[in-house]
Amino acid sequence: MRLDGVLLSLDIDGTLDCGNPSGRLCRQDALAAVEAGALIGSASDRTASDQVRVWAGWRVTPTFVVPKHGLAEVAARFPGWSRLHVGDGFVDWLEATRAGFDFLNVADLAATPWSLPAALQPWYQHRDQPSRRRATPHPEEESDAQLRLSM
Template structure:
């Protein structure tokens, strides 16, 4: 079963401002499990790309928050998740057909291999 996880950055990832609960180690594990991963943030795409490059984590997508729907169009998966920390994350996730998960609210279950 193919799974895709989109990560917000600020307030979600540990490298965000403010730091969030999702560590880069967790992201690496997800990537290692074959989950399609990437970021969806209000940060410039170049800034998102830099973060992943600096942490040497290969991601499949880096998009702006209001363009999350393009990810669904681009990648075929059985489950689409967006993890974020604000109601704007929820708004764009639900509008784009993603399941929204609040940072830290039991998101670890997504790391369990299917």
């Protein structure tokens, strides 16, 4: 299972097993995602230094560490990457979608046998790749263009 070209942002509290509350994803999940080709980091309500401590505890080097409202800055640093934020709450969804990330709730992830790359495959297979996103106008943009042409 590959996650090539994926920029994977993880929430911490309620998402990672070392979070408070503890979530489902463990160090092995992060390592498996990196092994599958993803770049990973965290976007959390915690301070950057606290997030760095979490990753250090896992002995994993994150590609980025930002507050949740900092996801747009991460997106700008990695143009062309398929962006996904995995978290456990409304704010995760809100900040992710605002920043051009897709969002998956950690509670909805499923794969048998379990692995994070396997659980992300349904999203990965159907993701809207940024390169494709630029090429294909949104249906509303298209109808706006048609509207302009007909005026």
